[in-house]
Amino acid sequence: MVQITSPAFKQNAARALGDAGLQKALGKAKGAFLQRRADAVSRLPEFEQLRDIGRDIKNHTLANLDFYLETFAANVERAGGTVHWCSTAEEARATVLDICRKADAKTVTKGKSMISEEIAINDHLEAHGITPVETDLGEYIIQLRHEHPSHIIAPAFHLNREDWEADFRRMHTDLDPNRVFNERRDILAEARTKLRSRFLAADVGITGANFLIAETGSSVIVTNEGNGDLTQTLPRVHIALASIEKVVPTLEDATSLLRLLARSATGQDFSVYTTFSTGVRRPGDLDGPEEYHVVLIDNGRSNMIGSEFQEMLRCIRCAACMNHCPVYGVTGGHAYGWVYPGPMGSVLTPSLVGIDKAALLPNASTFCGKCESVCPVKIPLPNLMRHWREREFERHLTPRAVRRNLGLWAWFAKRPGMYRLATRAAMGTLSLLARGKGVFRSLPLAGGWTEGRDLPAPEPGGTFMARYAKMQREGR
């Protein structure tokens, strides 16, 4: 498994805030994603209705998940493919290694897949003498740098152009060391050339799956580069890795979700390549794999069904939640300490690795609600994070000082009269201390909190309740 550094979220985040390169990369990228998504949504008046449809399709599938998985598996087998059911990451790794060994594989090309990060398949293959080659441009440089993706659809979100140039010079030592990268395009061209021979030499191609279709037994991948298609078309063996919640009933269901996916993710109306793979090369076909395997992975998801976290299984991995998250926007993805960053990760990671290791993640949120408002399948992310905070509290994982203060707050909150009295006193004091400055850069006893943030000073005019009561009296 990928090393989990989620328990060190605070230190990770502090380091990220002080990383000038990271802050530069985050600053450049953030606005672009938001604007492109907003534009794509404004071009499709039915987008909001489609979100409801997407939610309903996923809910229907989850309520009948056993049926749709069995139907999917039967249809894969009818098309000459094999389905491997795996409960754990270990089982999935062993299964993939076994398929690669039977194929006598030396090198394996890989399309971008987050589940492959989750089961850490690259390390496992390498440890057994098989070379995995990431072919998505972002994943390729991440592999060169021995890092993990910092974003689920833009793995190299944290890098600047200078990093690309330096790494390419360092790793592609067969090329002229004095070559010039005038444009980003030159970096892209070099990667294209380097990876071409890898595509042609690979014995096995491993991809993820954005969807599985029960009706036809198809796995679907969505890419812009075409690397996933080269990966699953050229080698003799294609392995699709997919978690169990990727299945949907029909092509029509997948189509509706595809209308949401690219718009929410990159702000495209549709991705460049949306490809449906169904079984093995047919008689007479001139290309395509002779073996087709689907490795169907549970790894903790079936336990989420029937729990308060079931809704998380609707996620289609578009990354809109992290693109719009004010916390992700300043910490980047690595701070979250495991495979899935941002709001969706803050809900999913505790489910998959345990709340004891990931307790800080559901707390890394301002509950501003932006994630839920852009989620294409309407997952109530803040609410699910709140459920994790409750579980954390119940299990006494919350630090003692926090528990004590929460207890104090609860005492007042249950006594509205006392609460109003106390807030009025606190606001009066703060107003007095602020002396019209607007914000506090630091506060006594809250140095840790104000180190990374400013506290807005209360506006004049009293508490919300006092102002509300006044407006009621005045009949406004």
Place this chain on the structure above:
Amino acid sequence: MTKDAILASIRRGLKRGPLPADQRAMLEGRLATHPRHLIPARSRVPRPEQIALFIRNVEKEFGSVARIAAGEEVPEAVADYLAAQNLAPRFVLAPNPELQALPWAEKPMLEFEARRAQATDAVSVQHGYAGIAETGTLMLPSDAARPTTLNILAETEIVVLRASAVIGAYEEAWDRLRRERTDPVTGGFMPRNVMLVTGPSRSADIEQTLELGAHGPRRLHIILIDDDPAALPVA
């Protein structure tokens, strides 16, 4: 068995056993009728506008379209495009009877072989199965006459598409495939591979800035044959 363990765990979560027969029948009915959901209004327009929408969307996604009056003009359109792009008049052609029957001999400088694509092919000429106006997307199902490698290996892909094959929404393309194709292995309709292609290959992995020509074709050119009188532009 792992399969049984996973299914049992799912059913535990759903607080039920395997589905009773009547509920299975209902779900099988849903699979058989595969109901459509909402189809965006943008493609629900008269034929000439549908074609115009298709072309507009292809161009928005950095593809190009040449509209010709009849199939016989395809060789000339291919030669013109390659000359305009300063590319050698050499390509791999989809071994498709409709494409092979075109009057290639009238353009003797064009060299081609009908086969799957190889890494050394700079240009491919593919047969388009359907065009989806909604987003300017091509549907390219694999078969012996439409190899997948032609969609991904060459730097330049030219797709020959009949205007009569341009439809509004993805759902209409699926229904056409359901109607027209029987798979020799499954008895269903899905071929081994169906690619929905929207414009040329690209990546935004470097600083979230779009660059064309990642691993797939850098150029996608569609030669659209006006074989549908109802779809001609209104004069």
